[in-house]
Amino acid sequence: MNQQPQNDLTRQGVVLTTVEDLYNWGRKNSLWPLQFGLACCAIEMIAASMARFDIARFGAEVFRPSPRQADLMIVSGTITKKMAPQVVRLFNQMPEPKYVIAMGSCAISGGPFRDGYNVLQGIDLYLPVDIYIPGCPPRPEALLEGLIHLQQKIAGQRLTGPERPRHLDANAPGEFPVPEFGPHDLVGPRLHEDA
């Protein structure tokens, strides 16, 4: 929408917007993260929610322990193969619209522990990741910047058309396949093969 007439009207006390902008504005400013810390990055996530960095400014201070009440999963820390089925199951239990931030190099690609027999080389092998935040661990400011990028991404989502988000697309997958424990490794389909 053209901003100039909008601003003039707002100064007069009349707010004009579109359904899309209003819907996205409500969603992006009240992202409730899942209280889900795996490893070291979780401590920086906690520090981001503390008084100095204050994630509450962005509407995201309500960390919900239950996946049914959360809409953002910040995967912070190394995902081991033993934990991977639980992570995917938790994501499946979250109601749409839901987002994933891969925080830290372990969640992006396995990190310093990549060549380990129990380490999953990145959560994007099983979950669709929206934002990647590199770092080991990323500073709380980096997490806040990732959150702002996610908010901008949500603000720019068109609700109709081929680029509409997953929850408005009847053909998009509702649940993601959960890996299972095999005798030597995890078994189960992946979203894509590790490059």
Place this chain on the structure above:
Amino acid sequence: MIAPPGIQAPAAVDSISHDLLEVAMGPHHPSTHGVFRMNVVLDGETVVKLTPVFGYLHRNHEKIAEKNSYLASIPYTDRLDYICSMTNNWAYVLSVEKLTGLAVPERAEYIRVIVAELTRLFNHACLAGFLLQDMGALGTPMMYAFREREKILDLFESLTGSRMMCNYMRFGGCRCDLTAGWLEQAATVVAGFDSFLDHFEALLNGNEILCARSQGVGVLPAGLAVNAGVTGPGLRASGVNYDIRKVDQYGIYNRFKFRVPLGRCGDVFDRYMMRILEMRESLKILGQALHDIPAGAIIDPKAKLRNLRPKPGEAYGRIESPKGELGFYLISDGGSAPYRYRVRPPSLINLTVLEDMCLGHAIADVVIILGSIDIVLGEVDR
């Protein structure tokens, strides 16, 4: 429901049949200790059996260390007990110094003591915050504790470049010297910590919810604590006087005057008070160290760091980390990577007695008892 082996299924009372309920607490759980799982069997609300399940953060640190050089393993030690990276570094470099016989200059020893005690300060403060959060004080003590932690992390960042994963110690010394003004800033932080502790204690120690929920809960007898290998504040809360800083006197701890607080009955309240009292003793050590630190080199310029190949042999070095006895057992076969690299994790071994402490208590107490043990999953699972 069929009772698990070894458990007596409860008898029917007044023709109401009872069942045992098995609950899996974790690995995703609101208590802020990481991916830890406990399979708890309950009779109503009382814990009848508790089986911990580990391995959700097993990152095969020991296997990776067998491929890396000795120097390359130092950043991995940061990520063991990820809240206290400096003490992890120290335990590892101490073991390598025992393996190779390297000497450490005096200024480096003082710096090591200063950063280790600063680490102990914020670890214990954060533990008090997490424990109170588990009890229901959602956030406020933690906010105060993290505020102090941020001040100390600023010190670490100006010294090492990183807030958490400091990667600071080296074999035979430290990586880089203190910057100008660092000692004054550290002295300011230490001076302000006393009043923070007074404030913290005034708000918390007499709080009736804290006292009601923690006194008499999770008692750990001294004999069991010693036999089960419990170390650190949990052991001293049961009345056993064993602090590795006093027993082994590693580094230059024999130069500092400080006391070792001991508890009386080993319940959750004693373990909480241990942390508060140990913070006061750490402040004393810091005051002395910041005053007495000499000028000089922080590492021998000829000390070999890269491509270190110790002679074949083995060594076990340990320190008193904020969680307990953190030890590293290294076997060298003359190569550039250790033949065997083992971390003795205090958090895992302190959990040996988790079931003993929780039996007979309500399930709500399990969270408190776990919180008082002070575990970090990076160390439990490695």
Place this chain on the structure above:
Amino acid sequence: MQTPEQIKDRILAAFPDAQVEVIPNGSPASQPSLLLAPTQARQIAKFLRDDPALRFDYASNATGVDWPEKTVKEKVKRKKVVDGVENETEELVERKTPAFLEAVYHLYSMALGRGPLVIRLRTANRADNAALPSLTPIWRSCEFQEREIFDLFGIFFQGHPDLRRILMWDNFVDHPMRKDYVPADAAEVLP
């Protein structure tokens, strides 16, 4: 502080037919260890814990080490008869070191403030006879650590109250810390 040799003498005084050997340590740490035979290990461990002069009441660390078979070339002096003349020559001889798994325990005495005493137990081989007596009935701190050695190395501890995998999932079949373990996804990891 008592040396391992003195402790060995004390053990032999209590158990005259015990097989105890002092293994030297090449590093400056000078922590030589005592190698105990598996059959007597539990009795000797109880003696180490309860004897009033030793009182090793705290087992700090229990870990496993994998020693696969290695071919070692050594120079050996041999006397040879060549053309009727006896010569002493040096020959390069190949020898295979035995393959075994080892459990190493570090013991301290909290009561007397002493330690560490390092004791070692060795299995007969790395294949079908990798069993050792569990020291968990003596020192409860070995409970989780012996489970970890079982999980990652494959040593079966007889007498352990609850021997099952601790870090890997239950239907995992390999023992990852062995030297010859190849991870299933080794090809995926970039060099």
